[in-house]
Amino acid sequence: MITKYTIPSDEELTAFIDGELTAEEAARIETLANEDKAVAERLEFLARASLPFEQAFAPLLSQAPREKLEMMLAAIPREGAKPGSTQALAGRRRFLGALAASLVAGIAIDRAVLGIGKGFSTKDENSEWRAVVADYISLYTPETLAGPVPGGDVQAAQLGAFDEKLGLSLSPEAVALPGIDFKRALLLRYDGKPLAQIAYLDPETGPMALCIVRSDAGPKAPDVESRKGMNVVYWSNGTHAFMLIGHAAADRMTAIADGVRGRIDA
Template sequence: MNDKHLILSDEELTAYIDGELSDAEVSRIEAILHSNERVAARLEFLSRSGLPFRQAFEPLLAAAPKTELDAMLGVAPHDAKPAAARSGRRGFLGAIAACLVAGVVADRAFISIRNRMRAPDESSEWRTVVAEYIALYTVDTLAGPSPSDDARAAQLARLDDRLGLSLSPQAVSLPGIEFKRAQLLQYDDKPLAQIAYLDPETGPLALCIVRSDVGTKEPDVEGRHGMNVVYWSNPTHAFMLIGRIPIDRMQELAEDVRKRTSA
């Protein structure tokens, strides 16, 4: 197969970044990087992301069914290493990959860059980071059953505790679009809420909210990574709705959410 069509795993790319590979492996990866723009872009993202993998994924790894995962991966019991012995980003990414195989990954990515939310003309930085992250989503990312009404309310309640913002299921519902999950990420030591949806026609969609003191801003639009973004803020929080839905429809959805979350 031509190198142009090869895709490297995050584990391999991270090992390359960390200098953990042999000369032969380095040569192989560099050949792929020269011929595959998608892999090169992913390497750039991982190189500058500064993601603290251990902190971000410890809850996920702790909850993973280790015995079942080892069996799936063909690891004999006497060869399996205790979790405490696994170190480095490469080991963590390998464990996370195993969780993906088992279907237990919960998307606990930890987003961290410098926060300049105090400067109104620089408040787009958080949207840049979120757009880079959401651009990685596919329909398969949000596959599986949607949460029950009770589970959805419980997920939103956890966001309320950290954001200081009351979010009811009704306030964040999008007509004709399936609610998939609500989770808490982190943006430079600040809680960042991500509510993910799946549109039957255009795929993943997300409403993201972060604390902000840039002041009230009326809704505006922009394009990022091939997606449409509608963003606005009130005196205490900044919001963005991002997805591939046509911009006119996105504005309608965002306006409905804006009215319901400010009521």
């Protein structure tokens, strides 16, 4: 039985994500996630990592040595195992069976899982760079961006570095966000390619950033997602992919992104 003093195991959180807990157990997990930031973050991580493994490995499941795997799984001691908890492992057992079949077939597991991840990415194929940016921006605090707002000439000089490396000419006016302070423009590197980051400080919600990379994926209309407790609006044109990330509400982030997108594309 989970209590408010017990940190749920990954097994329990995974069962919660898969909808395999009783109503009482699910309610306890929800309460813990609302009260404990560490539990909420672990739940978010496991949810993002969840993939439709059973469907993806369906052709291999028929070849997997199920009975042997079930015996092996039953023999593995599980810390804190409780009567009636075997249902919570059912989905993962099917996945282990698929992995066993993959090994028999000589498939490298890490590459297989990566391939499935790409195949089931319904949002867009360039989501990985947004995940990296979100991890980085999540470390920012208002103190990270403390200090005076740089003058227009300093902003222009910082943005000028993007022109040569990214092939993108931006003015301070084009990237200005209403009511939000421009703090700095940095040229970073991701996967061997330049990544532009313009950092802002919103007096209401804290750090915000507009990030840009080259992209040949073609134009994509703005879409919204949540990463690391922040809202992300992302889009692309024929040459670059963009993301605006921050702690503001999704509708406000969308409105801000619409404004800057119109100026950049003009």
